[in-house]
Amino acid sequence: MHAPVVTTGRDLRLDLFRGIALWLIFLDHIPSNLVAWGTIRNYGFSDATEIFVFVSGYTAAFVYGKEMRERGFIIAGAHILRRAWQIYVAHVFLFAIYLAEISYVATSFENPLYAEEMNILDFLKQPDVTIVQALLLKFKPSNMDVLPLYIILLLLFPPILWLLQFRSSLALGASVLLYVLTWHFNWNMPSYPSGHWYFNPFAWQLLFVFGAWCALGGAQRLSTVLQSPVTVSIAAAYLLFAFVISLTWYLPGMSQLVPHWLEELIYPIDKVNLDVLRFAHFLALVVLTLRFVPRDWPFLKSWWAWPPIVCGQHSLEIFCLGVFLSFAAHFAMVEVSGAVWMQFLVSGLGILVMIAAAGLLTWYKRAEGRSPGSRSRKTPDADLAGGEA
Amino acid sequence: MKTPVAATLAGLAVALSAPAGTAVAAEGHKCEIPGYLLSGNNELKHVAEAVKKDRRLTIAVVGTGSSILAGPDGPRSAYPARLETALQQRLPSVAVKVVTLVRTRMSAEDLAQGMAKLLVDEKPDLVIWQTGTLDAIRRIEPDDFRAALEEGVETLHKGGADVILMNMQYSPRTDIMVALGPYADNMRVVAQQHEIPLFDRHAIMRHWSDTGAFDLYAAGKDNVLAHRVHDCIGRAIASMIIDAAHLGPVEPKAGE
Numbered sequence: 001m002h003a004p005v006v007t008t009g010r011d012l013r014l015d016l017f018r019g020i021a022l023w024l025i026f027l028d029h030i031p032s033n034l035v036a037w038g039t040i041r042n043y044g045f046s047d048a049t050e051i052f053v054f055v056s057g058y059t060a061a062f063v064y065g066k067e068m069r070e071r072g073f074i075i076a077g078a079h080i081l082r083r084a085w086q087i088y089v090a091h092v093f094l095f096a097i098y099l100a101e102i103s104y105v106a107t108s109f110e111n112p113l114y115a116e117e118m119n120i121l122d123f124l125k126q127p128d129v130t131i132v133q134a135l136l137l138k139f140k141p142s143n144m145d146v147l148p149l150y151i152i153l154l155l156l157f158p159p160i161l162w163l164l165q166f167r168s169s170l171a172l173g174a175s176v177l178l179y180v181l182t183w184h185f186n187w188n189m190p191s192y193p194s195g196h197w198y199f200n201p202f203a204w205q206l207l208f209v210f211g212a213w214c215a216l217g218g219a220q221r222l223s224t225v226l227q228s229p230v231t232v233s234i235a236a237a238y239l240l241f242a243f244v245i246s247l248t249w250y251l252p253g254m255s256q257l258v259p260h261w262l263e264e265l266i267y268p269i270d271k272v273n274l275d276v277l278r279f280a281h282f283l284a285l286v287v288l289t290l291r292f293v294p295r296d297w298p299f300l301k302s303w304w305a306w307p308p309i310v311c312g313q314h315s316l317e318i319f320c321l322g323v324f325l326s327f328a329a330h331f332a333m334v335e336v337s338g339a340v341w342m343q344f345l346v347s348g349l350g351i352l353v354m355i356a357a358a359g360l361l362t363w364y365k366r367a368e369g370r371s372p373g374s375r376s377r378k379t380p381d382a383d384l385a386g387g388e389a
Numbered sequence: 390m391k392t393p394v395a396a397t398l399a400g401l402a403v404a405l406s407a408p409a410g411t412a413v414a415a416e417g418h419k420c421e422i423p424g425y426l427l428s429g430n431n432e433l434k435h436v437a438e439a440v441k442k443d444r445r446l447t448i449a450v451v452g453t454g455s456s457i458l459a460g461p462d463g464p465r466s467a468y469p470a471r472l473e474t475a476l477q478q479r480l481p482s483v484a485v486k487v488v489t490l491v492r493t494r495m496s497a498e499d500l501a502q503g504m505a506k507l508l509v510d511e512k513p514d515l516v517i518w519q520t521g522t523l524d525a526i527r528r529i530e531p532d533d534f535r536a537a538l539e540e541g542v543e544t545l546h547k548g549g550a551d552v553i554l555m556n557m558q559y560s561p562r563t564d565i566m567v568a569l570g571p572y573a574d575n576m577r578v579v580a581q582q583h584e585i586p587l588f589d590r591h592a593i594m595r596h597w598s599d600t601g602a603f604d605l606y607a608a609g610k611d612n613v614l615a616h617r618v619h620d621c622i623g624r625a626i627a628s629m630i631i632d633a634a635h636l637g638p639v640e641p642k643a644g645e
Contacts, residue, residue: 031564032595102566109562109608113615116454117560119494119526120567142568195528198568255581256430267578271571272531330565338561338598338606 010062012300012309013293018055019308019358022318023351024048029143029326032333034340035347042250044242045269045281049146053204054282056150056315057211064161065216077158084154090320091147095134098141101327105334123193133192140191143323145198152189152201153208160209164216172218175209178202183273196272203273207282232291235284242281310358317361318354325350419602420621426593427629431584433551436634439514445484446476448630449511449550451500452519454493455558458615466616469517471623479627480636488513496524497534501541508548516545517588517626519555521572531571538579552585553629559594561606586633588626594618 024039025048041047060080068076106121123130123139133139137148163171181187182203188196214222225231245266248255269275299305311318329346336342439446450456450469458467473487488511490503497520507516518541524534538554545552556576557569573591580587597618598605607614631637 029565032559032561032598034599105562105566110610111562111608111614112459112610112612113605113618114455114558114560114563115459116493116522117526117558117563117567119454119523120563122526142566191528193527195530251425260582263578263581267581268531268535268574327565334562334606339601340599 010059011295012305013289013295013297014055014058015309015312016300016305017051017289017308017312018059018315019310019312019318021048021051021055022311022315022322022354023308025052025146025319026322026326026350026354027347029323030329030333030343030346030350032338033329033343033347035343043246044239044285045246045275046278046285049199049271050207050274050278050282051285052146052315052319053149053153053207054211054286055312057153057208058215060154060157060208061161061164061212061215064157065165065212068161068165073158073162076161080154080157080161084151087147087151087154087316090316091137091144091151092135094144094147094320094323095141097324097327098144101331102141129192136192138190138192140198142198143326146319148197149199149201149204153205156205157208157212161212164209164212168213168216168218172209172213175206175213179206179274188272198272200273206274207279226287226290231287235287238280238284239288242277242284307355307358310362311354314358314361318358321354321357322350325353420597420617420625421600421602422593422625422628423596426589426596427625428632429586431580431586431633433515433553433586433630433634435514435549435551436630437636440480440483440634440636444482446480446486446515447511447513448472448476448485448487448515448517449507449513450487450489450491450517450519451503451507452489452491452517452555453495453500453523454491455522456489456491456519457493458612458619460612462612462616466612466619468619468623468626471620472517472626473623475624475627476630479631494523496527496529496537497521497541498529498537501537501544504541504544505548508545508550513550515551515553515630517553517555518542518545519590521569521576522557525557525567525569525572528568531575534572535575535579538576539583542579542583542585546583551634552583553588553626553633554580554585555588555626556591559591559598559605561598562608586629588629590622593622593625597621 024041027033027036028039028041028048030036036042039048064076064080067079102121103124106118106124109118130139137151140148160171160175163174179202182200187202188200189202191197210218219226245258248258266277269277271278300309329350332346333342436446450472456467456469457463460466464470467489469487469489473485476483476485476487490507490511492500500518500520504516507513520538521534542552542554554576556573569591577587594603594605597603603614603618605614605618
């Protein structure tokens, strides 16, 4: 069943890194998981979310940009909106699973040590309000913040993509301006019961639009800058700096070594609004990746690279599966054991299930492609366009 | 770095074993805490002064539901009472008083507003401020949470009290349902910037869970686990206070 990796002239590095990002997001979403110590969020400012949003912007522009040029704004725009709808349905499906798990916990858990934590379940007392707020994307349980961000980004994407095609610098400039204004005026979308979106779409759009801009020729324009030894050295130095700072979070003896003025300058590193330090950290990772991972790297076509690439090529499905698997892993840890061996077991099993599911989806896609009644190939390939999610 | 605190804890276990019986001594072995989780560079100057000059120490615990325990023996089993007992034993020549001002379902902002009154009513040398859980559950804006922390800490500092911030409990059964991260981070930042100790209850309980000292996944109604955890927390705060106020060497106790 090992299908050779699908190659359609697209950059397999994108699928590879998106697949790895999906695994890391899964690992980070399992609470109390020692394996999550291996994920990149512990070694610098940015984490898998940045990779995922950037690659998604890149692939969305790659697939729908081509369609917009060939078939026009209306058709491509309609396909983008249909994708947003699919993601909305996926989000609601995950919410149903989430409700099932926590309702179970609510009725089975009575430890007096955690009387205060049981307030988490207050929202179950008002299902009328909570479920409507969830459908409006205002009530978002933890770990379910990413899909709503994508829905908003895709809803706004058709005009942005149009502008990117004709005035790419203007589109990128507008995105940066929105980011700056968001920081200045504290814009965000409201959440229920209080507060704001965990991934502020007005800030995170910068990464998505930047990815799209790179896909539509921006990367080539930047290539001389990105490849220059000066840029590479600055990027490496910055990554080292971020690594040292991140060590101070976990080795408290070291936190005394960070000068006070530096703390004042960098903290808090704001994930909600895509802190500049996080964005810069992601850019530095990109610079080093481009420098050391060439597009025609033979490894990309080897069997070893197949598991992450195939996951990256079915990102919406595998992302949703990952959220479900993180709930399931947590459930198994609560019901069976939370011991370290169990943490390794559920982490490993989860990734295997993700790979198997992605392989199955590839097989489905090929079987469908051969059947007579299959959809016109003019429709953008939903798998390869999976990047929107 | 690890040795002094380990020694302190070992001393603590010895100190407690005589009056409280062997059961407690056995527990002392069970809930060990790595030194880096209790020691830091931030000092408790008012505490040091009160103990050395006045031979008395008044501590106020301000917090929410996780600072109390239900049931008839709840008040004397919860960590504030355990802290008082531990300090009385370790500082026998000092009049130690721990008062609790716990109000359930209060956000950091609600608690911060009560700090000025607390200073007048109780005149504490040290305030242990336990917060964050309810803010995380209600998803209060992290910036607002941080502003409330800063307001509370500054009020207490102006009023001449030391502060220890205490963050959330580690609760493995419910931790998939609430994102503590931004709130824990903000508490850490506020503690660093105001140079006050942070009692990292979350990391400490996580350590106990990972090492098997306590089964925090347990679901039963049994009070024993809650009482043991609170006892360990109370004694750990006592160690932190003694360390941060440099009270260890000046209080040599015969026979310890």
